Amino acid sequence: MRSHMDTHTANILDGKALSDRLRGEIGKEAAELTQKHGRAPGLAVIIVGNDPASHVYVKNKKLGCEKAGIHSFSHELPADTSQQHLLGLISELNQNPKVDGILVQLPAPKHIDPETIIEAIDPGKDVDGFHPYNVGRLAARQPSLRSCTPYGCMKLLAETGLDLHGMECVIVGASNIVGRPMALELLLAGATVTICHRFTENLQSHIERAEIVIAAAGKRGLIKGEWIKQGAIVIDVGIHRLEDGSLTGDVEFDEASKKAGWITPVPGGVGPMTITMLLANTVQAFKIHVGDE
Ligand SMILES: NC(=O)C1=CN([C@@H]2O[C@H](COP(=O)(O)OP(=O)(O)OC[C@H]3O[C@@H](n4cnc5c(N)ncnc54)[C@H](OP(=O)(O)O)[C@@H]3O)[C@@H](O)[C@H]2O)C=CC1
Ligand SMILES: Nc1nc(=O)c2c([nH]1)NC[C@@H]1CN(c3ccc(C(=O)N[C@@H](CCC(=O)O)C(=O)O)cc3)C=[N+]21
Numbered sequence: 001m002r003s004h005m006d007t008h009t010a011n012i013l014d015g016k017a018l019s020d021r022l023r024g025e026i027g028k029e030a031a032e033l034t035q036k037h038g039r040a041p042g043l044a045v046i047i048v049g050n051d052p053a054s055h056v057y058v059k060n061k062k063l064g065c066e067k068a069g070i071h072s073f074s075h076e077l078p079a080d081t082s083q084q085h086l087l088g089l090i091s092e093l094n095q096n097p098k099v100d101g102i103l104v105q106l107p108a109p110k111h112i113d114p115e116t117i118i119e120a121i122d123p124g125k126d127v128d129g130f131h132p133y134n135v136g137r138l139a140a141r142q143p144s145l146r147s148c149t150p151y152g153c154m155k156l157l158a159e160t161g162l163d164l165h166g167m168e169c170v171i172v173g174a175s176n177i178v179g180r181p182m183a184l185e186l187l188l189a190g191a192t193v194t195i196c197h198r199f200t201e202n203l204q205s206h207i208e209r210a211e212i213v214i215a216a217a218g219k220r221g222l223i224k225g226e227w228i229k230q231g232a233i234v235i236d237v238g239i240h241r242l243e244d245g246s247l248t249g250d251v252e253f254d255e256a257s258k259k260a261g262w263i264t265p266v267p268g269g270v271g272p273m274t275i276t277m278l279l280a281n282t283v284q285a286f287k288i289h290v291g292d293e
């Protein structure tokens with residue numbers, strides 16, 4: 001019973017449970033499409049170098065594919081792979097009719113320019129939704145392949161059952177892969193959107209008036225629990241691995257839980273949803289390629 005303010009704790013937005021549910025549906029659709037078209041949806045994952053954290057994400061992506069009946073093609077390249085070689089591989093995968101989605105794990109080593117790589121991917125196979133074509137589609141209110149992390153955050157927000165029209169949203173972080181496409185998603189959903197970044201003055205004052213907080217600065221504990229407006233929805237995108245191996249986010253979870261109406265945990269919040277939306281995008285890309293939509 002939540003009869004007293006002091007004992008208030010937020011509802012958990014469970015990204016693991018929602019992922020399990022959605023991956024069941026994605027797997028069902030992948031099986032139907034495989035039956036109908038005689039081949040499974042295919043995802044090519046390219047990783048350059050041996051950053052251990054990146055390898056964990058890539059392993060999770062492959063496992064997610066397997067369980068959903070999506071064929072995964074893995075390309076593990078050494079850290080000294082030239083940009084030209086990588087562009088050659090992308091060009092082959094762009095042509096390969098068995099490959100519906102192409103993902104190049106970021107960050108890549110320093111001698112590789114991420115913008116050049118992203119632009120080389122066929123926009124119809126850009127299951128990360130990072131290509132300027134796909135970002136532009138979202139900006140122009142005609143979304144095609146949508147960036148996985150913001151798309152996953154929108155699915156989590158839908159779980160609250162709340163109408164987002166006119167909601168005061170504050171996004172912390174303005175990166176190309178999270179903050180910016182997140183703002184476009186929320187704008188498309190009819191919310192009022194503020195984007196905070198490195199040059200924002202008085203972050204606290206912005207958070208204090210937010211009905212929805214999206215924390216994606218990549219700074220552990222940046223968002224203080226006591227800043228959260230009573231009843232607000234808090235989506236924590238940040239991921240930080242602590243010395244003991246555990247994970248935590250950009251939000252002070254325990255403190256924020258006392259104020260928020262809804263909150264995502266780390267782990268088990270946004271992370272699993274990012275991979276789920278990657279699987280959903282791969283099925284969508286398959287449908288684009290076979291002309292099923
Ligand atoms: N759960 C998931 O699925 C995913 C999680 N992540 C995690 O999310 C976090 C963000 O990732 P990503 O977007 O790639 O990170 P980036 O470092 O690319 O971007 C961080 C953004 O936050 C801004 N920022 C940094 N410090 C502050 C501050 N003190 N106040 C306000 N804004 C600040 C930066 O501003 P400026 O632009 O001015 O530098 C930048 O716009 C990381 O912890 C990452 O691990 C990322 C992707 C997926
Ligand atoms: N081209 C590209 N596309 C990406 O989507 C991409 C990328 N590069 N580079 C790195 C970031 C990060 N990212 C995550 C994916 C899953 C979890 C995830 O599954 N997290 C679990 C925990 C996993 C663990 O135990 O480490 C959780 O939060 O519960 C986290 C982070 C995708 N990214």
Ligand SMILES: [Mg+2]
Pocket residue numbers: 224225226252255
């Ligand atoms: Mg505190």
